[in-house]
Amino acid sequence: MVRLTLEEGRKLAFDCLVNNGCDEDNARASADRMIQAEGDGCPSHGLFRLGWYVKGVKSGRVNGKARPVADVLAPGVVRIDGDGGFAPLGQRVAHEALVSLARNNGIAAAAFVNMFHVAAMWPEVEALADAGLVGFAFTPSYPYVAPAGGSKPLYGTNPMGFSWPREGAPPLVFDQASSSMARGEIMIAARDGHSVPATAGIGPDGEETTDPNVVLKGAQLGFGGYKGAALALMVELIAGPLIGDFLSIEAEEDDGGQGGPPKGGELIIAMEPACFGDADAIRAHGEKLFAAIAEQEGTRLPGERRFQNRERIAREGFEVPQVLYDEIAGLM
Amino acid sequence: MVRLTLEEGRKLAFDCLVNNGCDEDNARASADRMIQAEGDGCPSHGLFRLGWYVKGVKSGRVNGKARPVADVLAPGVVRIDGDGGFAPLGQRVAHEALVSLARNNGIAAAAFVNMFHVAAMWPEVEALADAGLVGFAFTPSYPYVAPAGGSKPLYGTNPMGFSWPREGAPPLVFDQASSSMARGEIMIAARDGHSVPATAGIGPDGEETTDPNVVLKGAQLGFGGYKGAALALMVELIAGPLIGDFLSIEAEEDDGGQGGPPKGGELIIAMEPACFGDADAIRAHGEKLFAAIAEQEGTRLPGERRFQNRERIAREGFEVPQVLYDEIAGLM
Numbered sequence: 001m002v003r004l005t006l007e008e009g010r011k012l013a014f015d016c017l018v019n020n021g022c023d024e025d026n027a028r029a030s031a032d033r034m035i036q037a038e039g040d041g042c043p044s045h046g047l048f049r050l051g052w053y054v055k056g057v058k059s060g061r062v063n064g065k066a067r068p069v070a071d072v073l074a075p076g077v078v079r080i081d082g083d084g085g086f087a088p089l090g091q092r093v094a095h096e097a098l099v100s101l102a103r104n105n106g107i108a109a110a111a112f113v114n115m116f117h118v119a120a121m122w123p124e125v126e127a128l129a130d131a132g133l134v135g136f137a138f139t140p141s142y143p144y145v146a147p148a149g150g151s152k153p154l155y156g157t158n159p160m161g162f163s164w165p166r167e168g169a170p171p172l173v174f175d176q177a178s179s180s181m182a183r184g185e186i187m188i189a190a191r192d193g194h195s196v197p198a199t200a201g202i203g204p205d206g207e208e209t210t211d212p213n214v215v216l217k218g219a220q221l222g223f224g225g226y227k228g229a230a231l232a233l234m235v236e237l238i239a240g241p242l243i244g245d246f247l248s249i250e251a252e253e254d255d256g257g258q259g260g261p262p263k264g265g266e267l268i269i270a271m272e273p274a275c276f277g278d279a280d281a282i283r284a285h286g287e288k289l290f291a292a293i294a295e296q297e298g299t300r301l302p303g304e305r306r307f308q309n310r311e312r313i314a315r316e317g318f319e320v321p322q323v324l325y326d327e328i329a330g331l332m
Numbered sequence: 333m334v335r336l337t338l339e340e341g342r343k344l345a346f347d348c349l350v351n352n353g354c355d356e357d358n359a360r361a362s363a364d365r366m367i368q369a370e371g372d373g374c375p376s377h378g379l380f381r382l383g384w385y386v387k388g389v390k391s392g393r394v395n396g397k398a399r400p401v402a403d404v405l406a407p408g409v410v411r412i413d414g415d416g417g418f419a420p421l422g423q424r425v426a427h428e429a430l431v432s433l434a435r436n437n438g439i440a441a442a443a444f445v446n447m448f449h450v451a452a453m454w455p456e457v458e459a460l461a462d463a464g465l466v467g468f469a470f471t472p473s474y475p476y477v478a479p480a481g482g483s484k485p486l487y488g489t490n491p492m493g494f495s496w497p498r499e500g501a502p503p504l505v506f507d508q509a510s511s512s513m514a515r516g517e518i519m520i521a522a523r524d525g526h527s528v529p530a531t532a533g534i535g536p537d538g539e540e541t542t543d544p545n546v547v548l549k550g551a552q553l554g555f556g557g558y559k560g561a562a563l564a565l566m567v568e569l570i571a572g573p574l575i576g577d578f579l580s581i582e583a584e585e586d587d588g589g590q591g592g593p594p595k596g597g598e599l600i601i602a603m604e605p606a607c608f609g610d611a612d613a614i615r616a617h618g619e620k621l622f623a624a625i626a627e628q629e630g631t632r633l634p635g636e637r638r639f640q641n642r643e644r645i646a647r648e649g650f651e652v653p654q655v656l657y658d659e660i661a662g663l664m
Contacts, residue, residue, distance in 0.1 A: 073438065073608065074436075074607035075438065076408050076439040077437075077438035077439060077608060079608070104407065105407045105408035105409075105437055106405065106406030107408040134569075134574060146628075147628060148634070149632055150625070150628035150630055151629075154624055154625065162566050164569050172565075174562045180556060199556075206630075222556075223555070223557075227560070230634045233504075233621075236621055237621065238466060240617070240621070241620075242466060242605060242608055243608055243609070244608065244609045244617075247624075249621075272406075275409050276411070276576065281576075282573050282574055283573075285572070288579065289565075289569065289572070289573070293486065296481075297483075298482055299479045299482040300480065302565070
């Protein structure tokens with residue numbers, strides 16, 4: 001393993017992206033996002049993604065010099081055209097516009113289109129909670145999950161993010177797939193020869209299996225079965241057709257088997273508590289629930305571990321496998 | 333069993349409520365809502381609830397002559413004070429206001445407070461889809477579900493409803509609890525001596541069990557485990573503190589062990605597709621996904637069965653057990 005400080009990691013990602021066709025704004029936004037993931041102890045959204053990003057730009061599919069543009073379509077709706085670049089720059093461009101619409105209207109939506117690889121969504125919703133807002137985020141991906149009763153992949157793992165501003169504590173933030181397991185977890189189980197829970201997916205024959213290789217050939221399942229599948233269906237509709245971007249099956253067609261990052265959209269919704277009542281009283285009331293959760297032994301809030309990681313990794317730095325470090329060096 | 337036409341059932345419920353302290357507006361809204369449930373083949377939200385409603389009014393806790401009032405708090409937020417009555421009249425009062433705000437702003441929220449017994453939420457979200465809008469609904473209830481890692485009931489079963497307007501078909505509508513099973517299903521399993529799946533809940537000792545009696549003494553679990561619990565937590569926050577109404581634990585305190593219908597709030601969010609793009613094109617794009625679902629053998633859309641029931645029951649009427657019919661007659 002190679003140990004890096006966050007700043008070293010950020011420079012590595014930035015340089016690598018600039019050397020491979022991104023301009024500085026695009027490289028900075030994407031590098032910052034990867035390092036934010038490393039800093040939260042979530043390497044699957046970190047430097048590990050760099051090769052994929054470079055491949056996307058080099059293939060000409062991804063615009064490394066994107067200039068995302070925000071258009072206010074209605075008093076509560078802003079659309080951000082990502083100009084065919086990676087998601088982080090578009091998300092950065094949109095944040096202020098979305099916050100401002102939500103403060104004026106009480107609730108507002110940001111429709112992101114024409115972007116590549118909406119990764120983990122907790123950074124967007126956490127930024128909304130840091131501004132005192134309640135946030136939701138939704139995005140489709142590639143078809144991995146079967147519809148309820150079906151056996152072929154149709155929906156993405158279709159995560160949903162949520163954030164709530166807290167009093168004297170980091171915000172409550174979760175970002176969870178509609179599928180029972182993350183795609184990457186199943187791939188890692190296959191690589192390591194481990195089994196997966198029977199709830200993870202089905203084989204091409206539609207039968208339950210605990211063999212990750214069979215799931216990868218078949219389809220994943222929604223978490224809790226048909227209820228998770230219903231959420232995945234909802235995410236397809238509101239972060240695909242509603243905002244004028246791809247369904248997961250269309251993102252796969254568009255990629256044309258290149259295995260690059262998915263092109264698609266993202267829907268973010270923000271609510272301003274001060275438009276619903278007294279914002280301080282609302283936060284204090286939320287704390288009553290958090291106190292009742294903490295009273296029970298064994299409980300942990302969603303996202304709690306990430307905030308603990310963040311403190312530790314800011315001090316200690318993070319590690320990447322030597323093979324990944326060498327791969328990045330080879331891309332310079 | 334006693335067979336009734338929908339009109340007979342409606343008159344029965346209306347008369348019973350009027351004879352027990354509701355005025356005509358309140359009785360009509362609640363009776364219509366119960367008969368809508370019977371008409372969709374969902375008796376657990378139908379006349380079965382009448383005794384509970386009557387008890388609530390007779391105890392003086394529920395205002396049978398409520399005059400709900402809608403206040404626009406921000407361009408995208410309307411608050412409906414239910415005046416301590418049953419939810420259906422407040423929901424009826426709010427519908428036009430919410431639709432109008434959503435059409436003007438692209439997205440809007442309705443915050444319902446000071447109401448009793450938000451029942452199934454599909455009627456509200458279906459009405460939004462009938463008006464061409466995308467709808468979400470959320471409500472807490474009484475504490476039944478343990479937080480992730482915990483063992484004591486804290487969250488309600490906390491359903492989330494969703495609707496999407498379709499082209500040439502009834503809207504897509506789902507309304508699903510954050511818990512693995514409905515409370516009523518577990519109670520029925522206990523009554524009939526059946527076991528429940530191990531995912532349904534835990535005993536007071538925090539251990540898995542398939543005995544519904546033990547679950548009823550312990551706590552229910554979120555669907556898919558911690559992910560469903562995260563949704564339940566979200567629903568508590570956005571349909572409790574955000575809108576200025578009760579958490580599930582507060583609703584229980586407020587009831588004070590009387591076992592009446594829960595007092596609390598509901599959050600509804602509506603989005604106007606025409607503010608995001610071309611509404612016809614958006615619906616047509618959604619149909620591409622529905623066609624891909626229908627192509628797979630064995631699939632069924634959430635809510636599909638209800639629409640089939642609706643057609644049949646409108647022709648054939650519905651049945652109530654003789655014991656329930658007699659109970660209602662005794663309340664007249």
